[in-house]
Amino acid sequence: MPEVTEYAPGTPTWAELGTPDLEASKRFYSGLFGWSTYTVTVDTLGDYEMCTLGGPQGPQVAGLQPMADDTLPPSWTCFFRTAGIGASADAVLAAGGRELTGPVQVTQFGRMALFADPEGASFAVWEPDQHQGAEVAGEPSTLCWVELACRDVDRARAFYGAVFGWRAAEREYYGPTYTNFKIGDRAVAGMVRMDEQWPPHAVPRWTPYFEVADCDAAAALAAELGARVRVPPSDIPPGRFAIMTDPAGARLGVIAPARRR
Template sequence: MPEVDHRPQGMPIWGELDTPDVEQAKAFYGRLFGWCSYAMTLDTLGEYEIFTREVPLGPGIAGVQPLSERASPPSWICYFRTTDLAASIAAINASGGEELVGMRQVGLLGQHGLFTDPEGARFGLWEPFEHQHSALIDEPSTMCWMELACHDPRQARRFYELVFGWRTVDNDDEGFIDAKIGTRSVASMVEIGERWPPRWRSQWVPYFEVADCDSSTTLAADLGAHVHIPPANIASGRFALITDPAGARLALLAPDRRYRRLWQRDHTKPHPTV
């Protein structure tokens, strides 16, 4: 089971579900992905649930916590690795972003913050101390990609280039922007266009690997999810876009063999901490 550690600046490292009903979320994702969970008690977060696969104390897949603000919509939040949280916060503020939750230390594990980009898409930063915050990846029912759906890709790419040092490349054939660290693709950006539901806000969307996109989408709908883009073939496999019963967006992806081999090659190699 590949686990990724020692990730460089700007690498996605963790997904966190912000939801109004943690027990409902545990039931939904438990049925959909076979996830279990256990609770950690953290000084700044209180009781924090960690999703795992198959066994309660197995490797972490993602986190889940109650909505921090009543006005905030349910959502998955992508956390990115930073080597210097204070410098990253300064870059965010200077580039048109906003600080929602300032720098917080989490015991001896590390420190984090929550922010929005200029369009309002929320994302988190994590600077580890002793804990690299590794997640189980590249297996069915685990996170395999993060994509920003936004209305102004030009503005988004400028912002994240300045904050993370990404190199962004247009993929005209597939209609998205590829975000790279060196030669490695780490995330993507796509414009919210006609095929998207109307009035959707800009947001980072996690992709979770499934063995069969069609059957997983049907199961999700049976469990109370809403299907916004039904299963369709894309370059990397077959995907669907859904919201869970509380309204948090996520994508399901059954990757083709070539994509899966590329992902495993590029994301399980150890990299020195920058």
């Protein structure tokens, strides 16, 4: 099991679901990914569900939390490592973003803050103490990619370059030009332009992708468990992927990496 003990600044570290029905979400993700959960009480956040692989004592891979505001849609939040929350907040504001929450001390685990980019896509930054982020990667049921969907890709490239030091590299994967955000030579996130094929009411957002062994089987199982498959299993150079919304309406992707074929 490929353990992760440290994340470089600017890389994705964690994914957290805000859900209106915690028990239903636990059942769905347990059925889809085989996750177990246990509850952690955090002074600043209330009860928080840690998702693990291989039983409750296994490595932590994601988080679930009841939604504090039921006027907002259920969603996954993608977290990125920062070397300093204050500096990240200054960079976000200077580049045209907004601070939504924070900074917040999460007991002994670390500090977080929640921001929105210039188009309104929300994301979080994490400055760790005892909790670095997901403790395992590179195997099924773990976070493997994060992707921004937005309309003004040039503005997004400038914003995230200023906030995280990302370099944008275009890739022709499918349909519109796809952007890989890189730190050095390593791709850490992706971006797709929301063109006319997207519904007019669709909002810019970050979406987490979780690795699976078989994309078709995972999409079929998700549908049986109550998800709605938005993009059916499709091939791209990195692997075979699908995009869905879970029974509560939160968007996520699954991908079977090409390296496993």
